[in-house]
Amino acid sequence: MSANFLESYLGAFGRIEGWFSPDAALLFMAYNEVLAAHEVAGDVLEIGVHHGLSTVALAAMRREGAQVVAIDLFGELQAKNVSNSGSGSRAHFVRNMRAFFGDIAFLQCIAAPSNTLDPADLGQRFSFCHVDGGHTARETYDDLDLCSRILLPGGVLALDDYFNPAFPGVCEGAIKFWLAHDGALTPIAAGFNKVLFQKAPAPFDLNAAFTRRFPYIPHETATLWETPIHAFSSLVPFFDTRTSSPRALLPNGSFRMDAALTFQSGDVTAPGGGSIRIPVRVVNRSTIPFGARPGAAPFGLSYHLRSDDGREVQFNNARSYFAPPLAPDEERIVDLAVDVPNARGSYTVEADIVWEGITWLKDRGLDTPSLKLRVV
Amino acid sequence: MSMAMDTGVLRPHFERMQALPGWFLPDAAVMFMAYNQLVADRVAPGNTLEIGVYHGKSSIAVASLRGEGGLFTAIDVFDDLQSRDGASHDVGLKSVFLANMAASFPTLDWMRPIAAPSATVPAEALGPHSFCHIDGLHSAEGTYSDMRLCADVVVPGGLVALDDYFNQRFPGVSEGALLFERHHPGVLTPVAVGFNKVLFQRAPESDLNQRFACEFDYIPTHVATMWGQPVALFESPIVPCIDLDRSTPHRLVPRTESRLLMRATIEPGTAAVSATPGQALTIPVRIVNRTTVDFGWGIGLSYHLFASDGRLVRWDNPRSHFYPALSPGAAQEVDLGVVAPEAEGAYTLELDMVWEGIAWFKDKGNRTSTVTLTVQ
Numbered sequence: 001m002s003a004n005f006l007e008s009y010l011g012a013f014g015r016i017e018g019w020f021s022p023d024a025a026l027l028f029m030a031y032n033e034v035l036a037a038h039e040v041a042g043d044v045l046e047i048g049v050h051h052g053l054s055t056v057a058l059a060a061m062r063r064e065g066a067q068v069v070a071i072d073l074f075g076e077l078q079a080k081n082v083s084n085s086g087s088g089s090r091a092h093f094v095r096n097m098r099a100f101f102g103d104i105a106f107l108q109c110i111a112a113p114s115n116t117l118d119p120a121d122l123g124q125r126f127s128f129c130h131v132d133g134g135h136t137a138r139e140t141y142d143d144l145d146l147c148s149r150i151l152l153p154g155g156v157l158a159l160d161d162y163f164n165p166a167f168p169g170v171c172e173g174a175i176k177f178w179l180a181h182d183g184a185l186t187p188i189a190a191g192f193n194k195v196l197f198q199k200a201p202a203p204f205d206l207n208a209a210f211t212r213r214f215p216y217i218p219h220e221t222a223t224l225w226e227t228p229i230h231a232f233s234s235l236v237p238f239f240d241t242r243t244s245s246p247r248a249l250l251p252n253g254s255f256r257m258d259a260a261l262t263f264q265s266g267d268v269t270a271p272g273g274g275s276i277r278i279p280v281r282v283v284n285r286s287t288i289p290f291g292a293r294p295g296a297a298p299f300g301l302s303y304h305l306r307s308d309d310g311r312e313v314q315f316n317n318a319r320s321y322f323a324p325p326l327a328p329d330e331e332r333i334v335d336l337a338v339d340v341p342n343a344r345g346s347y348t349v350e351a352d353i354v355w356e357g358i359t360w361l362k363d364r365g366l367d368t369p370s371l372k373l374r375v376v
Numbered sequence: 377m378s379m380a381m382d383t384g385v386l387r388p389h390f391e392r393m394q395a396l397p398g399w400f401l402p403d404a405a406v407m408f409m410a411y412n413q414l415v416a417d418r419v420a421p422g423n424t425l426e427i428g429v430y431h432g433k434s435s436i437a438v439a440s441l442r443g444e445g446g447l448f449t450a451i452d453v454f455d456d457l458q459s460r461d462g463a464s465h466d467v468g469l470k471s472v473f474l475a476n477m478a479a480s481f482p483t484l485d486w487m488r489p490i491a492a493p494s495a496t497v498p499a500e501a502l503g504p505h506s507f508c509h510i511d512g513l514h515s516a517e518g519t520y521s522d523m524r525l526c527a528d529v530v531v532p533g534g535l536v537a538l539d540d541y542f543n544q545r546f547p548g549v550s551e552g553a554l555l556f557e558r559h560h561p562g563v564l565t566p567v568a569v570g571f572n573k574v575l576f577q578r579a580p581e582s583d584l585n586q587r588f589a590c591e592f593d594y595i596p597t598h599v600a601t602m603w604g605q606p607v608a609l610f611e612s613p614i615v616p617c618i619d620l621d622r623s624t625p626h627r628l629v630p631r632t633e634s635r636l637l638m639r640a641t642i643e644p645g646t647a648a649v650s651a652t653p654g655q656a657l658t659i660p661v662r663i664v665n666r667t668t669v670d671f672g673w674g675i676g677l678s679y680h681l682f683a684s685d686g687r688l689v690r691w692d693n694p695r696s697h698f699y700p701a702l703s704p705g706a707a708q709e710v711d712l713g714v715v716a717p718e719a720e721g722a723y724t725l726e727l728d729m730v731w732e733g734i735a736w737f738k739d740k741g742n743r744t745s746t747v748t749l750t751v752q
Contacts, residue, residue, distance in 0.1 A: 014658070015656035015657075015658075017715060092654060163543065164542065165570070166600055168569065168600055169602070171542070175551060179558075190544045195544075223547065224548075225547075273472065275472060275475075
């Protein structure tokens with residue numbers, strides 16, 4: 001594998017057809033790296049490979065000498081594609097795999113509906129399975145059942161489209177699997193159209209190990225199947241994709257998240273209740289744009305409200321999102337929408353920028369300006 | 377029958393909703409109104425209910441769906457119970473909500489705000505409702521409880537809308553809903569999915585979506601399967617389909633064809649390209665939006681592939697979208713992604729715009745452009 005393999009691979013997105021994102025690829029690689037560090041390193045398997053966009057990631061992150069098993073209806077069995085969940089091309093798939101790996105002797109292609117495969121034939125030898133095949137409830141249930149049987153204990157299963165409204169069957173099938181096999185798979189993480197599960201019994205706490213290995217990756221906590229999971233909104237900016245490899249991700253040392261905020265008015269007075277708008281000059285001093293792109297975590301201008309004695313009244317308040325995006329080093333006047341408290345008195349409005357689901361910039365060292373709000 | 381807000385058309389209400397903070401899309405409001413209009417043929421609009429109102433962004437729409445003499449009930453913990461530490465901070469949420477509602481309607485004598493957790497509100501205290509919107513607690517337990525409450529109060533044939541079923545930050549919503557279905561099978565049946573909402577009907581009409589397709593044949597929908605039922609899937613914005621100056625919440629009026637002219641200027645940056653078999657390439661294309669709507673998600677640039685003898689090779693090809701959305705009259709350069717065919721030879725790419733679920737611009741009389749592709 002070439003030194004700049006990861007950079008080349010991420011550069012191929014948009015040229016290889018498929019609904020897979022660079023963030024999802026890095027999510028797979030990061031968790032796989034944690035698995036490998038705990039010696040959970042078997043073969044990898046994908047159900048629904050299409051043109052191979054995600055298979056390249058799986059193949060690149062597998063341990064030396066491991067096999068890749070690719071299961072798909074390909075073009076020849078599309079009559080059995082009951083959920084119209086993609087129509088892959090074996091020629092495109094093989095060509096794309098060859099383009100990245102040259103010799104693809106490690107690859108085993110199985111052209112068959114996944115629910116016709118016997119777990120015993122595949123063997124319990126896999127450390128990572130990616131389920132992106134049929135999207136009906138039944139197909140999802142069957143694929144989870146299959147993969148939960150062939151994963152090594154502690155191995156990871158990634159499920160596609162759990163939260164995609166175009167395919168409600170995925171969520172249904174997964175929840176039915178949970179109710180029927182409680183404890184077989186433990187939810188671990190969600191992000192970038194994927195949900196990750198770990199095969200039980202797990203020999204170690206995967207998310208604790210993830211946080212130790214990648215302390216610089218921000219995440220929220222959500223609850224899935226009554227289990228706390230890591231919920232991710234962005235990964236690409238936090239890794240140095242030029243120096244990283246699919247099996248060894250390195251932090252992006254040049255990543256910077258900062259801004260300059262300046263209130264464009266002095267202290268304000270307003271009657272209780274209702275909303276007011278206070279203009280704020282925002283300069284983006286980050287290395288990434290403040291955007292509000294659909295499907296990505298948006299940036300918004302917001303504020304924290306404190307009473308006169310410094311007590312926090314409300315930390316989380318209304319947002320004004322950056323649309324269009326504010327590019328690095330650009331500036332703009334943004335109207336900060338402030339809800340005026342009912343109770344009379346003096347308050348402090350502290351402006352801040354939130355990257356939804358990831359962080360407040362104040363927590364990353366942003367110098368936050370404040371003004372007094374007098375409620376009469 | 378006179379209806380709430382029937383004295384006014386939608387545009388000012390939509391403009392007011394747009395100005396308020398919250399995660400409610402105007403397209404969701406149109407979806408609510410369309411289905412409410414449909415069921416009104418068989419279920420007289422009565423009381424409406426919303427659980428979780430925040431600043432009232434969606435309440436404006438839900439309140440407008442009530443019938444003559446009907447009440448709008450707003451259940452929210454509002455200020456006193458909002459804080460996690462149990463202290464009373466009174467940041468003004470209730471007063472902001474009331475002020476926003478007062479600014480939207482001439483009187484509020486039909487509104488019944490209930491400051492309490494919804495789980496503590498007995499169904500008997502609410503009475504029958506024709507439309508309910510659940511946007512409160514997003515846990516599995518909270519969702520289950522709210523669905524049970526709404527199933528108890530909604531009349532047969534009435535509608536229940538559920539927020540965030542497909543939101544990865546709140547996996548509990550789908551879990552709670554599916555547990556409700558498991559314990560109360562068939563009580564609420566999904567009928568539509570779109571704009572972060574799932575719409576259910578109590579004791580459903582078997583032909584509701586057929587009637588939708590007839591009554592609203594100008595609104596594009598797809599079909600998905602949820603809980604074993606076919607549901608209408610909304611994947612494109614639908615506000616542009618509606619004449620906001622002539623519609624009311626109880627009677628939607630389509631925009632006239634003349635105002636929905638599908639026109640764009642398509643100017644490829646090159647007249648000819650060459651590629652190897654299967655190669656992915658991009659072609660820069662300048663697009664000028666000559667319609668009256670934004671080119672956002674759901675409207676994209678694509679191409680039709682023809683052999684040198686004019687024979688169609690592939691009509692439907694990948695789309696390239698606009699970011700940021702392209703406003704009417706504005707121009708943007710888009711990289712059109714093209715995958716070369718496997719067979720060598722000369723081809724013609726006919727560049728076309730598509731409005732997903734509605735039409736190709738070419739079919740509506742828009743001029744396309746061509747690029748010659750040589751595969752060798």
